[in-house]
Amino acid sequence: MASHPDGLPDPAADAKTPTTRPGRASPRNPSSPDAAPSAAPKATPYRTLLQIPSIPKPATPARRASSAGPPASHRAIRRTPGTQARTPSTRIGGSARRPTAMTPHGRAAIREVEARRAGFTPGGPDRRRSGWQQRETPRDTLRALSRLLAPKTKPTVPTPPAPVAGTGKVTIAGSEDFDDEEELPRPRLSLPLGLDDEDDSLLEPPRSSGLEDENITVQSVELARRAALERGPGRLSRGSFGSIGMNDQFAELNESGLGSVLDSSLNMGGPYQDADVLDADDGLQDDITTTLRDADLGRSRLSLAGSDIRPRALADDTEDTFVFTIPPRDVPDLQRSDDAVESPLRDSGENNDFGEMDTIVDDNAEDVWDAMQEDVDVSMAESTVQGADVTLANKQKAARKKRIKVSKHGIPYPSLPAGVVKKLATMYARTSGNSKTKISKDALDAILQASDWFFEQVSDDLGAYADHAGRKTIEESDVITLMGRQRQINAATTPFSLAQKFLPRELLQDLRMIPPARVKRGRQLEQVGEADDETE
């Protein structure tokens, strides 16, 4: 028992004779020889009893637990660990000897030993477990079994007689061993050298052949982009602005800064790049681009105007080449409406025209291009300066113009009037953001496009729901379902609460007419009925 306030006895002596420690004042052995002289004069049992409360350490279990280490450490250092295990009673009093390990090294040693005892070090438990495993491994049992069986077993004799192998070896060794040895090194030497080259050469052909199968060089570049964007615009029909072709996305990505350019790329870029695709093999197209580029460079090429003008110039080219089919004045208009109408006929027509142009005009191409370059020069001379303004004006005109779009079912449809959309958009922008937001023309165009997408998607979904319900008509329940799936409606927000927020009163009245018919129809509309009650 090291529990004792007065002395710092020698740990060795303590470990050896735990029961005869001098400071021991516990009631257990009051009659110890050391304790007797110290407490001798008044060694009455009463005295010793009185001393007990002044000895806090053995009494507090926490101390005991925390101090379980120190004596063990000393003992472990000086003695064998066996003694420590054998004499658990000595461990209890270790707290008193704490002060002996006051140096940092001593404390560290104590900590380490405590941790080791607690089983944190990998040594102790693992050692034990590994020993246990070694004792128990099936291998040992197998070895025991083998020892048992060894005297009885005889070596197995292979069924095919050994001499056959020997003769084979002999015959082979005679003639072919040298050949084998000669062959082996050769591939080793040659293969590593050849492998690299062959690998490179092997990798390339598939790539190029894949492109050639497609016969469209540009597509290989566009495919990944399309796959990434297919989620949104993929399911939309060609009437919407994202789906005309990946060219648009390309333009959008590249000309991120130029909001107005996107429309121009829609109008002009589409056919232009189609033509590019078609004529990729011919040098003619290269001529076009190179001449135009030269022209651009000559004109010191405003970046904005340049991108706008090139397609324009091409439109002029097409004028010249197929005057007989299309009156020249109409070409820009048609192309602009192309973006809206997007009839495949139109595209194919143009493609055909380009094909004709290739075949027919091929010989005269240079003359034509020269002549046209003059035209281009003239037009550029005007347009480079005011290029942006001109295209902007055109675009605004186009936007103003009532566009007729055709859905994927071939039904023409109008779009929401821009004024309405602008009003709403401004309102929502103001409620969401800063209070004096103004929406530019370009932004409004983008919003209109987004609206078209939205209506297209929503209509598709509604049609699908009606179809699923076996109806030919889209009904309110479909829209309710849709809004529920869009997470616009839930238990807290009914369509009517939304309508009250978003719609004017006269439209609300129209909505109020609905519920009676709905309540009959299905449970989904119960909440709607409640909402209606609330509203009324």
Next chain:
Amino acid sequence: MAGAQKLYPRATVKKIVKAHSRRNVSKNVDVLIFLDYALFLQTLMKEASINAKQAGERGISAKSVKKVTEVSVSKFKG
């Protein structure tokens, strides 16, 4: 809100939906669809203004609208 004389042309909405879905549209559905559209537009403008603010623009540019268009539309996928 927006208590102007006419919030939107009802016939137009109806025509749009009709053309896209090739189905008839029952009587007052267009109101609900327009309600949905209003929600969409609100989302779009909110996203766009956030985007514009992040890009440090004043007002809302076409670029920011285009950037958020796809996200917003796909949010309203039924």
